Amino acid sequence: MRHGVVAVVAALMLGAAASFVATTAFAASDAGAQRGRIVANANACMGCHAVDRKLVGPSFQQIAAKYKGDAQAQAKLARKVKEGGSGVWGMIPMPAHQSMSDADIRAVVDWVLAGAPSK
Numbered sequence: 557m558r559h560g561v562v563a564v565v566a567a568l569m570l571g572a573a574a575s576f577v578a579t580t581a582f583a584a585s586d587a588g589a590q591r592g593r594i595v596a597n598a599n600a601c602m603g604c605h606a607v608d609r610k611l612v613g614p615s616f617q618q619i620a621a622k623y624k625g626d627a628q629a630q631a632k633l634a635r636k637v638k639e640g641g642s643g644v645w646g647m648i649p650m651p652a653h654q655s656m657s658d659a660d661i662r663a664v665v666d667w668v669l670a671g672a673p674s675k
Contacts, residue, residue, distance in 0.1 A: 592667020593674070595660045599653065607672045614645045616672035623669060633665045634658070 596602060596616075604612035605619075614622075623629035636644075638661060640652035653661070667673070 589667050589670055589673050590675075592663040592665075592670075593672070595656075596664045596667065599656055599660070599664070601664065604650070607674070612648055613650060616668045619668050620671045629669055630662070630665055633668065634661050637661045637665065 596605075605614065605616055607616050609615050610618065619633070623633065626632070636650065637653050637656065638658075639654075640650050642649035656664075
């Protein structure tokens with residue numbers, strides 16, 4: 557009987573720990589997504605891009621769809637943000653954002669590749 561109680565308690569503790577880890581991971585990814593949105597707003601990305609419609613440049617959701625499944629997408633887009641470029645989405649060039657830190661660029665690119673979630 558005592559062995560069964562110990563097994564049940566151990567299972568409950570393991571389940572609680574797994575739930576905590578999953579919740580913490582979700583909160584961390586949510587916080588990362590929010591940081592990407594905040595950095596995009598602070599660096600005038602929204603002057604040329606919108607979440608769900610084309611402005612001067614493509615929407616963030618169009619970018620996410622284009623690069624979905626591309627293992628090199630993060631690196632390609634980070635380089636595009638840092639160095640600027642043209643020709644991928646039309647003739648209007650994207651200016652370089654060399655003053656943005658690599659961490660800020662990574663946050664924005666991760667947010668965009670996640671579909672630019674609002675929450």
